[in-house]
Amino acid sequence: MTSDNIQKEECDYLESYNAKDFDRPSTSVDNVIYTIINNALHVLIVKRSNHPFKDQWALVGGFVDLNTDNNLEMTAKRKLKEKTGVNTPYLEQFSTIGNKDRDPRGWSVTTVYFALLPSENITLNVGKGANDIKWAKIDNGKISETLAFDHSEILRECTQRLRSKALYTSLPLYLMPEKFTLHELQEVYHAVLSSKMDPKSFRRRMLTTDLLEETAEMRQTGRRPAMLYRVKNDQPFFFTRTIEGI
Amino acid sequence: MTSDNIQKEECDYLESYNAKDFDRPSTSVDNVIYTIINNALHVLIVKRSNHPFKDQWALVGGFVDLNTDNNLEMTAKRKLKEKTGVNTPYLEQFSTIGNKDRDPRGWSVTTVYFALLPSENITLNVGKGANDIKWAKIDNGKISETLAFDHSEILRECTQRLRSKALYTSLPLYLMPEKFTLHELQEVYHAVLSSKMDPKSFRRRMLTTDLLEETAEMRQTGRRPAMLYRVKNDQPFFFTRTIEGI
DNA sequence: CTCAATTATTGGCTTTGTGCCACTATTTTA
């Protein structure tokens, strides 16, 4: 068969193809949106106003809208923007969970993204499908609220991934405000890792990369003032060694 | 509203819920199946016997079957077993790609897994939807065949991920036959990384973990015989330092 | 005005694991 014939055949095939002829799972995106509040890791959750799991807390997510979303990341960003107003977060795909039991409506697939938001002036909007929204504090990888669907498990695994990446990357930098001291950055690492590091080692690790630059300002806190830094290089950095002893 | 009332409401809601009322993307799984042949990394590809992309090579994949597959991983394993007979590979979810352009039939989501198969006696079956199947050699992260859909890009990115993980994990061990010499293992690392390492450093790195154990046998190759090892610990190992200079 | 308390920052030695490269060991074949 010639290549032209195959092209023709494919056109015919596509013309007669009807998406409704095949059973498909539902497809959604869920965001695990982290930020730092009072030196503790928090995650954004919403209270569902619709069935199923009505009036229960859940991660920020929603179905892919085939008309407005060109790809999965657009779905993730649309929901993120709707709830926080943030346009350009650090956003990374975490994992996709698909099975026949996670949603009472039937076979369901969700692609989970996680976002890191700087800890400054974020205004929350309840948005669609929700009647409440709040930051929930993460303790020991868990929050006190029970979440809808398999979201508690997703949150636990995603937080574990974030923690593991903090051991060898600069990801926690995306949780920082524009200007910050090295001590403040170290506190954020502590919040993510739930473990303390030596300040000398931490400073050396951060300053021997090209990630940070000094500002002309100092943080005045009533004791010895501390140098304020800002991010110089926006790319995530991968260290060649992990932090040990976790 | 009482909790009982909500339960009742949810039952009513689920009863009236009709999956066909909502447009959903198609959902598939694609496998990037690696093995080692003649000291080179290879990937399994099939020639499609159906539209679209009829008669073109593609990764091993297929649609989720809502009736037989309980979850996405079952879809991945079902296709893997159909083509190779392998039941228990190393299988890891790589990434999910979903957009409106990747499939001419419309909005499509595919979850990509990668599998590592030991380099020994695997019998290939053409299986459903294909009229040919073969191992394609990976050179510089690419194969010479053009692949259907966005599979060439998926292969490139997935191979990059495998390469990057080989720098700090023991993943290449899953590509080894039951017994192997340290030199043979190093050759597999070389095949994955496309770069050479010092034999002393490599042996030290491998032997200071608890990953391997000596067998009583030696590989006889006509020169000095080499100790044969087998895998002692089936869990993937994460080194605290990456191999440098790549 | 001086000193204790507090927080920021540095000095410097130890430890760990890799890079490097020359050297030794064991086998076959010429």
Place this chain on the structure above:
DNA sequence: TAAAATAGTGGCACAAAGCCAATAATTGAG
């Protein structure tokens, strides 16, 4: 018996982390 080939080791240098004590800069109590 020696050369060639492959397996495996000795040992030092180096980079980056751990560890912990010392120094620096500031405020507030007396």
